[in-house]
Structures are given as C-alpha cells and as structure tokens.
Amino acid sequence: MMKRFVFLSLFCSVLWACSREDLSVCSPDGSLCVNVCLQEDGSLSYYVKRAGVFVIMPSALGIEADGISLSDNFSILQTEKSSVSTQWETVWGEERLISDEHNALCVHLRHASGALLDVCLRVYNDGVALRYSFPKQQQEQWVITDELTEYHFASEPQVWSIPWRTEYYEGLWQKRPLLSVADTLCSPLTFELEDGSYAFLHEAALTDYPAQNFFVEDGVLRTYLTPWLSEMKERRTSAGESVKAYKEAPFSTPWRFIVLTPTLSELVASRIMLNLNEPCAIEDTEWIRPQKFLGIWWGMHIKTMTWEAGPKHGATTENMERYLRFAKEHGIDAVLAEGWNLGWEDWKHFDFTTPYPDWDMDYLSHLSDSLGVAIVGHNETGGNAASYEQDLDSIYRYHAAHGIHTIKTGYVAPIIRTTDGLQWNKGQSGVRHYRKVIETAAKYHIMIDNHEPVMPTGLQRTYPNLLTQEGVRGQEWNAWSNDGGSPCEHVTVLPYTRILAGPVDYTPGVFHFENPIIPTTRVHATLMNQLGLFVCFYSPLQMACDLPEHYMEHPDAFRFVEHVPCDWERSVLVDGAIGDLCVYARQGRGTEDWYVGGITDEEEREAIVPLSMLVPGKSYHMTLYRDAEDADWSTRPYAYVIEEMEVSCADTLRVRMASGGGFAAEIHPIE
C-alpha cells in the first residue's frame, strides 16, 4: 500500500512537471503524444500516450559520462519545435517512395556542472524516437560510461528477443513476459502488448557508438551499451566506470525509437528507422544494383565441398564456370564463390588478392564479363578486422579491376580484432570498422553483403551500397547444426523481429532435403516454403542457396526463383502472426507484376489473399506454386502443385499451406 502511495505521489509530481505545453509533442495525426518532464531535482523523464492512454509511463532519460552524471540537476535553456512532411525515393527497397511525416521537439538543457545536453524527439504517426546531442561546448572530449534511457510499459507486454551475447545474433528468438526477463537482451525487441497492439524497439543511425542492449530492473526496461574491452575485460575509467564510448562534442547518439502500431501489418510497414538515418551520401548510385545470386557455398555447408584447396575444393575455375553458365541460362544475375583465396587451411591469415592455384581469376573475370553474370567476391576475415581494414584500398582495387563489384564480408570470431585490439563487434570500435568498410567500398563502387555484422540500423539509406547483412540464424544452420536444424517456427518469427532491422541474407531456396554427410540435420520446410521465403524475407541481394543440380531436380518450381525480383515498388503484409505465419504481397519495382509468398510454422493453415491490390478492370495471369494436399515438411516436402489461372482484383486466393509449408505466386498483367 505504502509502495503504491509513493508511486502515486511521484507520478503526480511528474505530471505536474510535464504540464508545460512546450515540453509536449504529438504525431501529425495527433494519435501519439510524448511529454518530456523535468522534476524538481532537475532529473529528466518522458512518457508516451496513445489516444490519451499511457503506453510508456514516465521513464528516465540521461547519460553518465566520466566524472559527470547527466541524470539530474538540469535546467531548461530553450525548447524548439519543428515539423517535417516530405517524401523520398529509395535507391532500392521494399518500396520506391517513403514518406517522412513527423513533429519534432528539441529540449536544450544546461546541467549544474555547466555541461550542455539536448534531448531531441520525433513523433511519427506510428512511433516515437529520441536521441541525445552534445552541442559544441567547453568540454570537447567525452567518455560515455552509461545510458539511462528507460522504457516503462504501462502494461506488461510479451517480448520477442535474443540474448545480448548471442554469437553473431544467430539465435532462435524467444517470447516471454517482459517482467520475467532476467538476462540482458539484444536490440531490437518486438513486443506484443496486452491490448493486442505491437511495438518494435531499436536504434537508428548507429555509426560511431556502441550498440544498445536492454535489461529489466524493477519492472522497467533499461539500456545497456556494449562496453569497450581491454584484455578481454571491460575497459574502466580511472573511477572504475565501464567505458562505452569515446566522443568529441559536438556529437549525437544514435536514435532510439519505438514503433507503436495497432496491427502487425502496420508494424512491418513502419519506415521510422530509415527516416531517422541521414539521406543518401552517394551522389551517383547508378552502379548499385539489387541482384539475385547463386553460389559455391551450400556444398561447403553440407560438406560435399571444401573452402580450402584439395580434392573436394569448391571454388575451382571449372566449377565456377559451370555455375556462371548455369546462372546465365537461368537469368540469375550473379554467382558467389567462397574459398577462392589463400588462407582457408588454418584461418590464420586470409589473403584477399591471391587466389588458390586452381582459380584463374583473369579467365573467370573475362567469362563473367562476356556472359553478363557478375561474380560476388568473398572476404572472410576470421575476425581480423584490423588487418582487413589496413588493406581495404588494395583489396577493393583488386576486386574492382577484376569486375567484382559485390563482396560478401565475414567476421567469424566471437570477439573481433579491431585497430583497438580485441573488441565486441558491436562495441564502438567494431561499429567504426564496419562503417569504414562501407565508405571505402563505395569509393570503388563495391556493394557489401556483411556477414557477422553489427545489427543493422538503417544505414543503407545513407550508404545504399550496404545491400544486405546476415545477423541471423540463417539457412546454413539447417546444414550442420547440432540441434538438427531450425524449427519450422523460426522463419515465421524473423519477418517481425530481425528483418525489421533491415534486409537479411538468410539464403532461401533449398530444393533438396536429404543431407548425406550430416543426415541428422534437415531444413524443416517443404519446397514451397522455400519459395515463399523469396517474398517474405526481404533482401536486395537475394541468394538462391542450393546447388544447380538440385535446382534441376525441380526445374518447374525453379522457374519462380528465376522470375522473382528482389527490388520492390510496394510491399504489403497480407496476413501474419509472430511465430505462426507470414504472407506478403510485393509489386516488382517499375512493373505491374505482383509476387505473393506465404510461409507457416509446423501447423498447416489456409492463407487468404484478397487480390485487391491489382488494378481494377485488368486481367492478370497467375502462376501458383503450392503444397500438394499430402505435403508435409517431414514426410513429403517435395509434394507440390503448379497451377496457371486468370485472376482479377475481385478474386481472393485461398491456399492451404502444409505443416512447415508455404506457397508462392507470380501475377502478371495480360496485355
């Protein structure tokens, strides 16, 4: 009772302190409002209401720096409000046009120590963002030791998360009541709120700062910044605080944002993260092209090939020629080759400009040019980011000289070696490294597919040559994982969790489910589920991961892989439930063609897709690839049916998805 009273009186004083009109800002449609509050002790907090009802209760704001706690003793110098209503065109994306409509509030504060801090907020119709800015001031150098931002949900939500130390973010997402969380969690988090609505909490524009993580304390979600390391332990200031970031004023932290929407379709359609990133920094983007690619890759994961040279070497001239010619024949843009360069025997020193003797770079580069099928290069660093960074220019010059303009990078090592020694890849030093790679690659017109990345935060708006990233428990786990492969549910969680942070190189498209060398593993899917992934999982660099000979076991189904684009005019989540199913419809960029994809978990379900997105009065030809009546991922994964039919916007597609199943459809206007 006493506790409740204390809470109520605190709450009233907070409300009193927040009543200033200039400390409140609402979304353009008025539905979401944020108030910043300055309490009597000069401490800061904020709260969020939707339609007048609390979603986020008063929650603390603040930063700890070496020697100064910027958490209380603030006074307000000035407040500023502004509004934005604009639209911008993506270089590639889930849609061509993105609108940015928000109202903003910046609160300029002076701390008792004399330090200046701004808290800036943006309120969109579908969410709220905030960040801290240190304006130019007397103290230039800052050592950030903690961030105090809290998220106090008004009612207890369920949260989907992976632990903050999940290696490379390659974990199975778990759903729990927020208050039962006892461990530290990775950003992002996806929430199912008590009232049936959804939230997505993440950060945007992470460039020279540690990635955020979260933990729950006293019923409140709190921020934990990834620390710097020294000799594998947290680096400490002389006062014993854990170092999180070294910064020089003026600077801003990344944006912290929370998407709040009544439905899942609106949650996945939110573009707050991209809007919070800086506009494109590359003037000429003509060279940046979304691509579908095959690869000398799956063979290594199912162990029928090796990365290193030897009798089963995958990346040989002969093999690559076969893949390039196959890609040409089937209209696939590019082919990845892993294991083409020296260093795979012991992973000690990868050489990114010297091929193995059985790889003729000049020959393959000419062949790729004459066929018009690009080569996707591969730079596995084994976590030695420092040595990679040192040679970036010469490595990219070498690749560009051989016509290679897309590179898959890799950092397989739980702790990477940066120019600052051994560090978490999502600490400030790692984040700086990835940024340097993207910027240097842009100079050489090289596009990046970053494996073992830091969690994406929308940087592709500024550097659209960062096409896609891993940071997911991808298909490869189905080749060799000790637990036998990801459960069916996994793929129905990702569109609402990891993929909301940005494009994913999951590598869909397994067409052959028997694994002779590691028979205990299995892709928990039907072949139609694998097709559905090409639409449900967005990536502008989309890999069809299986072997050409496996694709030729089902050439009729492979036709969908040949046709499906990876750059879109418009995207709509038609039906979805986190951990159950996902059905997307996407319109090919610059075309009137639509592609629909559906996936389900272990439960068989019927997908209902109204074709209302089609132009009224027009007729379309649809090819539907669906599970056969007796299909089932574990017993009959290859049982499928392909049907051709004429459809219009008045039709509704009803498709049964088998256990672990799915479907795909391509819809083209009849001229």
Ligand code: NOJ
């Ligand atoms: C892990 C990556 O995810 C995978 O795609 C790659 O084949 C291996 N590392 C080797 O670099």
